[in-house]
Amino acid sequence: DGGITQSPKYLFRKEGQNVTLSCEQNLNHDAMYWYRQDPGQGLRLIYYSQIVNDFQKGDIAEGYSVSREKKESFPLTVTSAQKNPTAFYLCASRISGTGGNEQFFGPGTRLTVL
């Protein structure tokens, strides 16, 4: 089955630690995205990548880093520089090109900083 997988589903981190969230897709999509969702709020874009080995900052990139070494993978690292990392993180992908293509989402990772 084609889709997007994110792991782990729940993640706990101590303050000061870096942590990496996994996102894998087998939809053969060029573009991939990371969003952050806080309670009662919409989705805010952290980083996106339109093609392998290239990525762009979104609206709230500070304290996060990404890599895009393979088309199917777009891991997100939450660094210790992110002051308030507790949130729900969603990964998405879509066929690159015009803005008219819908994004497909993974099941999300809930990160809690202890």
Added chain:
Amino acid sequence: AQKVTQAQTEISVVEKEDVTLDCVYETRDTTYYLFWYKQPPSGELVFLIRRNSFDEQNEISGRYSWNFQKSTSSFNFTITASQVVDSAVYFCALSEAWDDMRFGAGTRLTVKP
């Protein structure tokens, strides 16, 4: 800059009632796309519909219908005869021709039995 407003933060209805979720958008582009997504308690966003700015025809899919009006910059979503399984957070989103998606804050719909 593009912007999406979902003024209704939470809506609660009783099963079988009709409910309309409002979405108002702002854009300077003439070519743009509007989307609705459903986020059930599991967390994954589920795509419901896409409309482009050149197609103002309303659409119906089962109990779901969408009303796109460029004159009022609105793209409202109506659920007819709501069911408990419709309980979720619903997001409206806007994407300009070569830009990425911008989401509204979402409307939490609770359907009570």
